[in-house]
Amino acid sequence: MRMAMIGLGKMGGNMVRRLRRGGIEVVGYDRANEVVSLLAKEAGMLTASSVEDAVAKLSTPRILWLMLPSGEPTEQQIRALAPLLGKGDIIVDGGNSNYHDSQRRGAWLAEQGIGFMDSGTSGGVWGLDNGYCLMVGASTDVAGIMTPILQALAPAADRGWAHVGPVGSGHFSKMVHNGIEYGMMQSLA
Numbered sequence: 001m002r003m004a005m006i007g008l009g010k011m012g013g014n015m016v017r018r019l020r021r022g023g024i025e026v027v028g029y030d031r032a033n034e035v036v037s038l039l040a041k042e043a044g045m046l047t048a049s050s051v052e053d054a055v056a057k058l059s060t061p062r063i064l065w066l067m068l069p070s071g072e073p074t075e076q077q078i079r080a081l082a083p084l085l086g087k088g089d090i091i092v093d094g095g096n097s098n099y100h101d102s103q104r105r106g107a108w109l110a111e112q113g114i115g116f117m118d119s120g121t122s123g124g125v126w127g128l129d130n131g132y133c134l135m136v137g138a139s140t141d142v143a144g145i146m147t148p149i150l151q152a153l154a155p156a157a158d159r160g161w162a163h164v165g166p167v168g169s170g171h172f173s174k175m176v177h178n179g180i181e182y183g184m185m186q187s188l189a
Contacts, residue, residue, distance in 0.1 A: 001025065001148055003063040004054040005045075006077065007095075008035045011121065012067030014128035015094075015153060017043045022152025027057045051077070055084045061115070061145060065092040070101075078105055087113035090142055094121045096178075099171040102137065106167030115142040116167055120174020131155030135177065136163050137170035 001024050005016050008030035016026050020043040029048040030036055039045040048054035055062060062085060068074045074095055081091060091109060093102060093116070102118035109116045120135035121127075132153045136143060143163040154160035164173050 002027065002046075002058060003065060003149060004029065004048065004058055005065050005067065006030075006051060006054065007067035008032070008039060009067065010125055011094075011123075011127065013039055014125060015065075015067065015121075015132065016045050018128055018131070019149065019152050020044055024149060024152050027054045029054045051080065052084060055081070060086070060088060062086075062089040063092070063146070063149070064090070065094055065119075065149075067094050067121075070095045070097045075101070075105075078109070082109060082112060082114060085112075085114050088115065090115035090117060090145065092117045092119055092146070093171075094119045096120075096174065097171050099137075099168040099175060102171045103168035106137075115139065115145070117142050117146055118167055118170040120170045120172075120177060122174065122177060127153075131160050133177075134161035135170045135173035136161065137165055137167045137172070138163065139166070 004027040005012055006029050008028050016028055016039050019026050027046045027048050028039055029051055036047050040047045066077055106116040117136050117138035121132055123132035134150055150161045151157040
């Protein structure tokens with residue numbers, strides 16, 4: 001299985017490392033060329049010189065996971081990707097997007113036959129060793145295609161990840177998760 005990771009910061013880069021350990025081929029792109037080179041050498045990631053190059057290195061269904069800042073950076077990247085993709089391809093937003101934005105993006109992509117998954121992604125820099133907690137919203141078909149990737153990222157194939165409902169529900173669940181987590185941290189402080 002091969003996918004692309006767009007955005008190779010702390011979490012995106014460590015997710016690539018974990019995916020490679022799990023046997024998933026990853027094509028990676030980031031504006032910082034040195035990060036791309038490092039992950040290629042260290043984890044065996046396939047490099048892309050642009051988002052277009054990453055798309056060209058994938059076979060159908062093409063899967064592109066975005067680990068970008070929420071808001072305009074994610075919006076712009078999804079808008080730029082859509083014309084490059086076709087029916088059955090999948091975009092995953094693994095950032096902390098507002099679930100209303102995820103619902104809107106998912107509906108817009110569905111009109112074009114492109115699948116969408118919103119993934120509330122928790123684990124921070126510890127996710128590499130401990131696995132990521134993934135709360136995903138998607139159609140049943142998209143979730144089925146994504147299962148091997150989710151299992152490779154999670155602490156184990158049977159735990160640490162859940163398809164929690166339709167598009168938007170992954171980021172909604174992450175919002176609730178963050179509210180609880182931050183409340184607990186504040187009470188401890």
